[in-house]
Amino acid sequence: MVMTEYPEAPKVRGAMPSIDAERAEHGPAKMTARDVSVYYGEKQAIDSVSIDVFSEYVTAFIGPSGCGKSTFLRSLNRMNDTIAAARVTGEIALDGEDIYASGMDVVQLRARVGMVFQKPNPFPKSIYENIAYGPRIHGLADSKADLDVIVEKSLQRAGLWNEVKDRLADTGTALSGGQQQRLCIARAIAVEPEVILMDEPCSALDPIATAKIEELIDDLRGNYAIVIVTHSMQQAARVSQRTAFFHLGHLVEYGLTSDVFTNPAEERTKDYITGRYG
Amino acid sequence: MSPALPILLALGLGLAAWLFARARALTFRANSTSKRHSALPSHFGWYAALWVAVPMALFLLAWGPISSQLVMADVLDSPAAQDLPAFGQQRMAILAEARNLASNPGGPNFYDEARTLAQVYAESSQFYTFIGVGIALLIAGASAVYVYLRLKPDLAARNHVERMVMGVLLAFSLVAILTTLGIFATLVFETWRFFGMVSPLDFLFGVQWNPDPMSATEHIDASRYGAVPLFWGTLFIGAIIAMIVAIPVGMMSAIYLTQYANPRFRAWAKPALEVLAGVPTVVYGYFAALTIGPAIRNVALMLGVSNPSSESALSAGLVMGVMIIPFVSSMADDSIAAVPSAMRDGSLAMGATKNETIRRVLVPAALPGIVAGVMLAISRAIGETMIVVMAASTAANLSANPLEAMTTVTVQIVALLTGEGSFDHPTTLAAFALGFVLFLVTLALNFIALRVVKRFREAYE
Ligand SMILES: Nc1ncnc2c1ncn2[C@@H]1O[C@H](COP(=O)(O)OP(=O)(O)OP(=O)(O)O)[C@@H](O)[C@H]1O
Ligand SMILES: [Mg+2]
Numbered sequence: 001m002v003m004t005e006y007p008e009a010p011k012v013r014g015a016m017p018s019i020d021a022e023r024a025e026h027g028p029a030k031m032t033a034r035d036v037s038v039y040y041g042e043k044q045a046i047d048s049v050s051i052d053v054f055s056e057y058v059t060a061f062i063g064p065s066g067c068g069k070s071t072f073l074r075s076l077n078r079m080n081d082t083i084a085a086a087r088v089t090g091e092i093a094l095d096g097e098d099i100y101a102s103g104m105d106v107v108q109l110r111a112r113v114g115m116v117f118q119k120p121n122p123f124p125k126s127i128y129e130n131i132a133y134g135p136r137i138h139g140l141a142d143s144k145a146d147l148d149v150i151v152e153k154s155l156q157r158a159g160l161w162n163e164v165k166d167r168l169a170d171t172g173t174a175l176s177g178g179q180q181q182r183l184c185i186a187r188a189i190a191v192e193p194e195v196i197l198m199d200e201p202c203s204a205l206d207p208i209a210t211a212k213i214e215e216l217i218d219d220l221r222g223n224y225a226i227v228i229v230t231h232s233m234q235q236a237a238r239v240s241q242r243t244a245f246f247h248l249g250h251l252v253e254y255g256l257t258s259d260v261f262t263n264p265a266e267e268r269t270k271d272y273i274t275g276r277y278g
Numbered sequence: 279m280s281p282a283l284p285i286l287l288a289l290g291l292g293l294a295a296w297l298f299a300r301a302r303a304l305t306f307r308a309n310s311t312s313k314r315h316s317a318l319p320s321h322f323g324w325y326a327a328l329w330v331a332v333p334m335a336l337f338l339l340a341w342g343p344i345s346s347q348l349v350m351a352d353v354l355d356s357p358a359a360q361d362l363p364a365f366g367q368q369r370m371a372i373l374a375e376a377r378n379l380a381s382n383p384g385g386p387n388f389y390d391e392a393r394t395l396a397q398v399y400a401e402s403s404q405f406y407t408f409i410g411v412g413i414a415l416l417i418a419g420a421s422a423v424y425v426y427l428r429l430k431p432d433l434a435a436r437n438h439v440e441r442m443v444m445g446v447l448l449a450f451s452l453v454a455i456l457t458t459l460g461i462f463a464t465l466v467f468e469t470w471r472f473f474g475m476v477s478p479l480d481f482l483f484g485v486q487w488n489p490d491p492m493s494a495t496e497h498i499d500a501s502r503y504g505a506v507p508l509f510w511g512t513l514f515i516g517a518i519i520a521m522i523v524a525i526p527v528g529m530m531s532a533i534y535l536t537q538y539a540n541p542r543f544r545a546w547a548k549p550a551l552e553v554l555a556g557v558p559t560v561v562y563g564y565f566a567a568l569t570i571g572p573a574i575r576n577v578a579l580m581l582g583v584s585n586p587s588s589e590s591a592l593s594a595g596l597v598m599g600v601m602i603i604p605f606v607s608s609m610a611d612d613s614i615a616a617v618p619s620a621m622r623d624g625s626l627a628m629g630a631t632k633n634e635t636i637r638r639v640l641v642p643a644a645l646p647g648i649v650a651g652v653m654l655a656i657s658r659a660i661g662e663t664m665i666v667v668m669a670a671s672t673a674a675n676l677s678a679n680p681l682e683a684m685t686t687v688t689v690q691i692v693a694l695l696t697g698e699g700s701f702d703h704p705t706t707l708a709a710f711a712l713g714f715v716l717f718l719v720t721l722a723l724n725f726i727a728l729r730v731v732k733r734f735r736e737a738y739e
Contacts, residue, residue: 109629110626119620121624133625134629137631
């Protein structure tokens with residue numbers, strides 16, 4: 001189904017005018033969620049969340065632990081399908097196309113909506129094979145030379161090429177944590193996704209590795225819609241242009257990062273950002 | 279000396295010491311004002327019981343063999359023993375009979391000398407039993423005095439008991455280790471003797487296996503002891519044919535059960551598969567010999583093979599493969615389950631299908647564990663005896679045709695040991711040499727497999 005219109009605006013107060021202004025300038029959202037609820041068995045983890053995610057922007061999801069950020073993120077590329085108890089209602093669309101529609105090819109969806117996990121999870125294969133994995137299964141390269149180009153380009157974009165170009169045959173798990181995480185980002189962008197979802201990508205890394213990843217996210221921003229879950233207010237403020245604050249399964253506030261951080265519309269947002277709870 | 283005696287003595291005196299020390303501890307308690315005690319009364323009991331019983335039991339255990347040597351010396355010194363034949367079977371037989379008669383005077387009696395010797399035997403063994411028990415009681419008494427002197431309210435009996443228990447446990451584990459060493463030493467010793475008669479080169483590299491138990495020990499034809507056909511038969515049946523069955527079936531069932539099956543199906547299918555490992559191998563043996571063997575023969579006949587054997591390597595190998603399936607599948611199951619789910623999620627999030635994820639990520643990541651499982655399965659298969667004894671033949675053939683009759687190391691060991699050769703004949707000793715080779719090979723396989731599994735575990739921790 002193609003959604004050209006937005007039958008229902010996100011139930012978000014406060015920062016909406018600026019979002020609307022962005023949309024007017026920026027065109028339709030890359031991904032839209034309308035009234036999305038996620039259940040684990042009987043338990044509801046996300047309660048009617050509606051949100052728009054735009055290309056060329058980094059959107060940060062913040063909120064206290066257990067509020068459902070990861071759950072919502074995983075519903076954007078249907079990784080919740082791998083959890084038997086999880087159930088998603090409402091509507092999530094990628095370029096206006098309902099990703100939970102029965103005809104949706106999950107494999108294609110996940111190639112278009114890539115994901116980077118909290119803990120670096122390179123495959124126990126060589127660095128080269130880690131990057132080549134996605135292009136191989138999706139048939140993106142016609143020849144070995146093509147594949148070499150993709151591998152090099154992906155590593156370069158992930159800022160890892162200079163560090164690993166002489167050791168592509170080494171196993172990916174032998175890299176440092178920060179390098180592994182950049183390898184995972186390189187692996188994700190090797191299949192040319194349109195959206196990249198990152199779930200606390202720096203939480204296992206030291207400040208220097210974190211700074212590198214943040215820099216990388218900033219560099220990548222122009223080509224993708226990036227969604228990042230983070231517990232670090234500073235990180236959200238540094239890398240994102242939009243911030244969504246979740247609390248107890250609800251989307252409390254969503255707007256330009258500058259607005260959310262300097263002038264939150266909701267008391268709960270303010271309390272969280274200023275560290276009064278969380 | 280009857281073996282019941284030391285046991286009864288140790289138990290009886292130990293119990294007495296236990297009761298006594300516990301009673302003492304209770305009086306200590308009654309007289310003490312503090313609520314905190316260094317140990318419970320039962321700890322005092324155990325402390326005393328172990329001290330009294332263990333040294334005495336150790337002495338009696340050692341006394342058994344010592345006293346029988348002393349008795350034998352007495353018997354041989356007695357005037358009645360001077361007319362015994364100096365060597366040989368008869369001398370042994372008479373002495374054995376005398377020993378039997380001593381404990382069971384109504385037993386069979388063929389030699390007159392034995393009757394008189396039995397008298398000496400009985401007297402002497404009574405005497406030494408008496409001495410043994412006397413010394414044991416002295417030891418027990420000495421330990422009792424020692425314990426009594428140390429029974430004070432502040433004795434840390436609990437810690438002492440702890441250490442003594444550890445000592446007892448150590449002693450028992452040494453029994454297992456020493457037994458293994460003993461078995462190994464026997465194997466090595468007999469193998470050494472065999473290699474004194476047949477050179478290791480002939481044995482390990484010769485291609486003709488046809489030992490003759492009737493040949494004179496002085497004229498050994500070493501070329502008849504070439505074990506290569508046996509090694510080949512063992513490998514072909516246990517490591518090739520059986521694995522051609524077990525690896526694919528085991529792997530695929532493990533993958534299905536871990537990745538696809540719903541929990542309810544898995545809950546009964548996995549135990550059902552593991553039952554295969556619990557079927558007695560004899561049952562597999564007659565299944566192979568009576569069902570699969572003839573069936574294979576009939577199929578071969580239909581296909582125009584002339585004169586196929588019903589004791590083919592194929593039938594033994596196929597059935598052995600079925601027996602081995604659970605070994606492969608449960609190791610593969612564990613290894614696949616041990617791959618962190620982050621790997622699986624990483625692959626699925628790249629847009630890989632379940633099947634691609636299994637083939638390209640899970641199985642390669644689990645490969646070391648799977649390989650180790652296969653190695654354990656092979657070592658199990660090549661040591662397996664019953665199936666091949668019943669279903670394989672005893673003819674040593676060096677052939678790559680699975681329809682041909684073949685024999686294995688284990689079959690030959692059974693055949694050699696139950697054959698007509700005397701115990702110092704190379705045909706019998708060859709069994710030890712074969713056993714030794716088998717032992718080394720399975721040991722190496724197990725060792726490597728365990729190392730691989732350990733490495734694999736470390737890689738994910
Ligand atoms: N696989 C699951 N099965 C059942 N409940 C789950 C599962 N995963 C998450 N939940 C529950 O859903 C709620 C939201 O969890 P989620 O992981 O999305 O939180 P989060 O915001 O990402 O937290 P954190 O910041 O700690 O990562 C929690 O209450 C959690 O217990
Ligand atoms: Mg989370």
